[in-house]
Amino acid sequence: MxxxxxxxxxxxxxxxxxxxxxxxxxxxxxxxxxxxxxxxxxxxxxxxxxxxxxxxxxxxxxxxxxxxxxxxxxxxxxxxxxxxxxxxxxxxxxxAAPLVEAVPLVPFLEGLRARGLKLGVMTNDSEAVAYTHLAAVGVKDHFDFIAGADSGFGAKPAPDPLLAFADAMGLAPAEVVMVGDSRHDLIAAERAGMRRVAVLTGMADRAALGRYAETVLPDIGHLPAWLDGES
Incomplete structure (x- = not known):
């Protein structure tokens, strides 16, 4: 693989x-x-x-x-x-939304970057709000790519914004894993030809996400262990 x-x-x-x-x-x-x-x-x-x-x-x-x-x-x-x-x-x-991190984001993202991984965010929120939120918790600069639904690439479940990330990183879509909490995220990833990991820190349950994802994790903190199992 x-x-x-x-x-x-x-x-x-x-x-x-x-x-x-x-x-x-x-x-x-x-x-x-x-x-x-x-x-x-x-x-x-x-x-x-x-x-x-x-x-x-x-x-x-x-x-x-x-x-x-x-x-x-x-x-x-x-x-x-x-x-x-x-x-x-x-x-x-x-x-101004109160931001509740799914896991402590600074050490989590630093751990992923230490593995040599490129990191990005694609949200159906606006780009400006995405930058505001990521900056507020001190992780904006941990990402190589940040895009919103108004960034010019389209919105999920279309694959275009996901493909824009792969293109910007100089990678094939199959080299990228999309991590999300909704069917929109996972359907977009499937259409883009990317790997698909779901998390349960959104509103959808395991049954709703499992049919679209390769795996369903409790939260993003379990991603490194999944990556180790895939290497």
Missing amino acids: TEVRAVLFDKDGTLFDFGGTWNAFATRLLKRLGRGDAVLTARAAEVIGFDLRLGRYRPDSPAIAGTNREVALLLASVLPQKVGALVAAIDAEAE
């Missing part, structure tokens, strides 16, 4: 625990957009699959793997704000 020479990570639900980071974000965003109107807030929560009573996303939420624009389009169907204003509001709240 082809040697793994690079790892491309999803961001939310992979590098960062999804529930710990994004449930608080959504609660604040919905209150901001609802402007004190309980009916509007409830409608907005419904279209993005967020349970206001429990304060968390439902597993089938279209917002989990969607781009910020896709989420804004859903919200625009029930709110008076225009799509552009909604995207701006989502980005602003996302930049």
Whole structure:
């Protein structure tokens, strides 16, 4: 089997625990957009699959793997704000989201770099928010490539942004493993011809991810052991 020479990570639900980071974000965003109107807030929560009573996303939420624009389009169907204003509001709240690392990222990434691996991030969040989040936890410079859905390569589940990473690193797709927490991540990797590793720090469970991934790990901290088994 082809040697793994690079790892491309999803961001939310992979590098960062999804529930710990994004449930608080959504609660604040919905209150901001609802402007004190309980009916509007409830409608907005419904279209993005967020349970206001429990304060968390439902597993089938279209917002989990969607781009910020896709989420804004859903919200625009029930709110008076225009799509552009909604995207701006989502980005602003996302930049202030409480970041819960799936594992301590600095030592984890330093360990991967010590193996000689190229590292990248491809998220369906915006590029600016990705840079903000990675810089906030001190790991922006650990990555050779960082892209969002608005970086010009497209968004997952299309393979194009993943192939852009392989091309930028001068590698064949088969030399790259994509690590993600959603079907979007894994389907994109399959279409790109990359290896596929799923983690359970997002909203999807093992049964949902197992049919798309080579392996399903509890979190990214188990990746080095998996890489050792593949070498």
